[in-house]
Each structure stands twice: as structure tokens, then as C-alpha cells.
Amino acid sequence: MLIRLTCKEAHKIVSEGLDRDLGTFERTRLRLHLSVCDACTNFNGQMQTIRQAMQKMKFQDPFSPEP
Ligand SMILES: [Zn+2]
Incomplete structure (x- = not known):
């Protein structure tokens, strides 16, 4: 099986990791x-930032009144 991506x-x-949990093999x-790849490290960093921002929005109730 090919390990290299x-x-x-x-x-x-x-x-895909933004939408679902990755398997152990995929993560590895x-x-x-x-x-070994700076370009993909940067891309992954950007995606993780977006993912965290999306998760924060999910936890905010858009219909709750302003305090
Ligand atoms: Zn790469």
C-alpha cells in the first residue's frame, strides 16, 4: 500500500477533514x-484556522438576543 501522498x-x-473525522491511517x-511538504503544511494550517472559526460559529446561537 502506498504511504506517500x-x-x-x-x-x-x-x-475532507473539515467535514468529517479522518481515520488513523489517513491522519498518519x-x-x-x-x-516533508511546506506548501501543504501552510494549507493545512489555513484549513485548521477556518475549521476552528466554523466550530466557534456553530456554538453561537444566532437567534439568542444580544446581552
Ligand atoms: Zn504537499
């Missing part, structure tokens, strides 16, 4: 790729 595959896994492959 191409940048394209790495981007796909990072993007991604981590291996990120350890």
Missing part, C-alpha cells in the same frame, strides 16, 4: 506528507 491527495484529505499519511 501527492500534494493533490494531501489537499483532498485536509479538505497526511502527517507524513506534512513533515
